[in-house]
Amino acid sequence: MDRFQELLWDLGELLELPLHVDKNHACRILLDEKLSIHMEMVEERDALLLAAFLAEIPPGRFRENVLRESLKVNATHHTFGTLAYIEKINTLVMHRYIPAATLTGEKLAEILEGFIVEADQWREAIQNGQAAPSEYLKTHGGQPSPYSIPPQRP
Secondary structure, eight states: OOHHHHHHHHHHHHHTOOOOOOTTSEEEEEETTTEEEEEEEEGGGTEEEEEEEEEEOOSSHHHHHHHHHHHHHHTSOOSSOEEEEEGGGTEEEEEEEEESTTOOHHHHHHHHHHHHHHHHHHHHHHHTTOSSOHHHHHHHSSSOOGGGOOOOOO
Protein backbone atom coordinates (compact mmCIF):
# COMPACT_ATOMS: atom_id res chain seq x y z
CA MET A 1 0.00 0.00 0.00
CA ASP A 2 1.17 3.54 -0.79
CA ARG A 3 2.75 5.40 2.19
CA PHE A 4 0.38 8.35 1.78
CA GLN A 5 -2.68 6.08 1.70
CA GLU A 6 -1.41 4.30 4.82
CA LEU A 7 -1.13 7.64 6.63
CA LEU A 8 -4.63 8.61 5.49
CA TRP A 9 -5.99 5.24 6.58
CA ASP A 10 -4.45 5.63 10.06
CA LEU A 11 -5.61 9.25 10.31
CA GLY A 12 -9.09 8.30 9.13
CA GLU A 13 -9.39 5.64 11.83
CA LEU A 14 -8.45 8.19 14.50
CA LEU A 15 -10.87 10.80 13.11
CA GLU A 16 -13.54 8.23 12.27
CA LEU A 17 -13.59 9.44 8.66
CA PRO A 18 -12.99 7.41 5.51
CA LEU A 19 -9.97 9.15 3.95
CA HIS A 20 -8.57 8.11 0.56
CA VAL A 21 -6.11 9.32 -2.03
CA ASP A 22 -7.96 10.84 -5.00
CA LYS A 23 -7.05 10.68 -8.71
CA ASN A 24 -4.68 13.65 -8.24
CA HIS A 25 -2.83 11.75 -5.49
CA ALA A 26 -4.18 14.14 -2.86
CA CYS A 27 -6.87 14.20 -0.19
CA ARG A 28 -9.18 17.08 0.61
CA ILE A 29 -11.27 17.48 3.75
CA LEU A 30 -14.05 20.07 3.94
CA LEU A 31 -14.77 21.12 7.52
CA ASP A 32 -18.23 22.47 8.32
CA GLU A 33 -18.60 23.66 4.71
CA LYS A 34 -16.20 26.49 5.62
CA LEU A 35 -12.59 25.37 5.63
CA SER A 36 -10.94 23.20 3.00
CA ILE A 37 -7.83 21.23 4.02
CA HIS A 38 -5.68 19.75 1.26
CA MET A 39 -3.07 17.03 1.85
CA GLU A 40 -0.62 15.52 -0.58
CA MET A 41 2.74 13.78 -0.50
CA VAL A 42 5.55 15.77 -2.11
CA GLU A 43 8.06 13.11 -3.10
CA GLU A 44 10.85 15.58 -4.00
CA ARG A 45 10.85 16.84 -0.42
CA ASP A 46 9.92 13.52 1.21
CA ALA A 47 7.24 15.51 2.99
CA LEU A 48 3.51 15.75 3.42
CA LEU A 49 2.02 19.07 2.34
CA LEU A 50 -0.86 20.42 4.40
CA ALA A 51 -2.70 23.38 2.91
CA ALA A 52 -5.76 25.30 4.06
CA PHE A 53 -7.69 27.59 1.75
CA LEU A 54 -8.55 30.36 4.21
CA ALA A 55 -10.58 33.00 2.42
CA GLU A 56 -11.06 34.82 -0.83
CA ILE A 57 -9.78 38.38 -0.53
CA PRO A 58 -10.80 40.56 -3.48
CA PRO A 59 -8.68 43.50 -4.70
CA GLY A 60 -8.61 46.63 -2.59
CA ARG A 61 -7.32 48.13 0.64
CA PHE A 62 -8.51 45.19 2.74
CA ARG A 63 -6.49 42.71 0.66
CA GLU A 64 -3.42 44.95 1.00
CA ASN A 65 -3.88 44.93 4.79
CA VAL A 66 -4.34 41.14 4.92
CA LEU A 67 -1.25 40.54 2.82
CA ARG A 68 0.80 43.00 4.88
CA GLU A 69 -0.18 41.26 8.13
CA SER A 70 0.50 37.86 6.54
CA LEU A 71 4.02 38.93 5.62
CA LYS A 72 4.60 40.17 9.17
CA VAL A 73 3.51 36.81 10.56
CA ASN A 74 5.67 34.93 8.05
CA ALA A 75 8.68 36.93 9.28
CA THR A 76 8.25 35.65 12.85
CA HIS A 77 8.83 32.21 14.32
CA HIS A 78 5.72 30.06 14.45
CA THR A 79 5.03 26.37 13.98
CA PHE A 80 1.79 26.33 12.02
CA GLY A 81 3.26 27.01 8.57
CA THR A 82 3.47 29.76 6.00
CA LEU A 83 0.82 32.10 4.65
CA ALA A 84 0.64 32.62 0.89
CA TYR A 85 -1.64 34.25 -1.65
CA ILE A 86 -2.91 32.54 -4.81
CA GLU A 87 -3.62 35.37 -7.23
CA LYS A 88 -5.50 33.21 -9.73
CA ILE A 89 -8.27 32.58 -7.19
CA ASN A 90 -7.75 35.67 -4.95
CA THR A 91 -7.30 33.37 -1.95
CA LEU A 92 -5.12 33.42 1.14
CA VAL A 93 -3.76 29.98 1.98
CA MET A 94 -1.73 28.54 4.80
CA HIS A 95 0.59 25.63 4.15
CA ARG A 96 3.10 23.47 5.95
CA TYR A 97 5.50 20.73 4.91
CA ILE A 98 5.86 17.85 7.38
CA PRO A 99 8.82 15.45 7.01
CA ALA A 100 7.33 12.09 6.04
CA ALA A 101 10.10 9.79 7.28
CA THR A 102 8.80 9.45 10.84
CA LEU A 103 5.22 10.62 10.33
CA THR A 104 2.48 8.42 11.78
CA GLY A 105 -1.29 8.74 11.76
CA GLU A 106 -1.23 9.84 15.41
CA LYS A 107 1.45 12.46 14.80
CA LEU A 108 -0.43 13.73 11.75
CA ALA A 109 -3.67 13.97 13.75
CA GLU A 110 -1.91 16.05 16.39
CA ILE A 111 -0.30 18.36 13.82
CA LEU A 112 -3.53 18.62 11.84
CA GLU A 113 -5.49 19.64 14.94
CA GLY A 114 -3.24 22.66 15.60
CA PHE A 115 -3.11 23.49 11.90
CA ILE A 116 -6.91 23.52 11.65
CA VAL A 117 -7.27 25.71 14.76
CA GLU A 118 -4.82 28.27 13.33
CA ALA A 119 -6.38 28.14 9.86
CA ASP A 120 -9.87 28.63 11.28
CA GLN A 121 -8.72 31.65 13.31
CA TRP A 122 -7.40 33.25 10.12
CA ARG A 123 -10.55 32.34 8.17
CA GLU A 124 -12.83 33.80 10.85
CA ALA A 125 -10.76 36.97 11.24
CA ILE A 126 -10.87 37.67 7.50
CA GLN A 127 -14.59 36.86 7.30
CA ASN A 128 -15.12 39.38 10.12
CA GLY A 129 -13.19 42.12 8.33
CA GLN A 130 -9.93 41.82 10.28
CA ALA A 131 -6.58 41.68 8.47
CA ALA A 132 -5.38 38.94 10.85
CA PRO A 133 -6.45 37.22 14.06
CA SER A 134 -6.38 39.68 16.95
CA GLU A 135 -3.46 37.91 18.66
CA TYR A 136 -1.23 38.82 15.71
CA LEU A 137 -2.50 42.36 15.45
CA LYS A 138 -1.62 42.85 19.13
CA THR A 139 1.83 41.31 18.65
CA HIS A 140 2.73 43.71 15.87
CA GLY A 141 0.90 46.67 17.40
CA GLY A 142 3.68 48.72 18.97
CA GLN A 143 6.76 47.08 17.52
CA PRO A 144 8.44 48.23 14.34
CA SER A 145 9.14 45.52 11.81
CA PRO A 146 12.83 44.64 11.41
CA TYR A 147 12.27 45.27 7.71
CA SER A 148 11.12 48.86 8.22
CA ILE A 149 14.57 50.24 9.02
CA PRO A 150 15.07 53.34 6.88
CA PRO A 151 17.99 53.24 4.42
CA GLN A 152 21.23 54.92 5.48
CA ARG A 153 21.94 58.23 3.76
CA PRO A 154 25.52 58.67 2.45
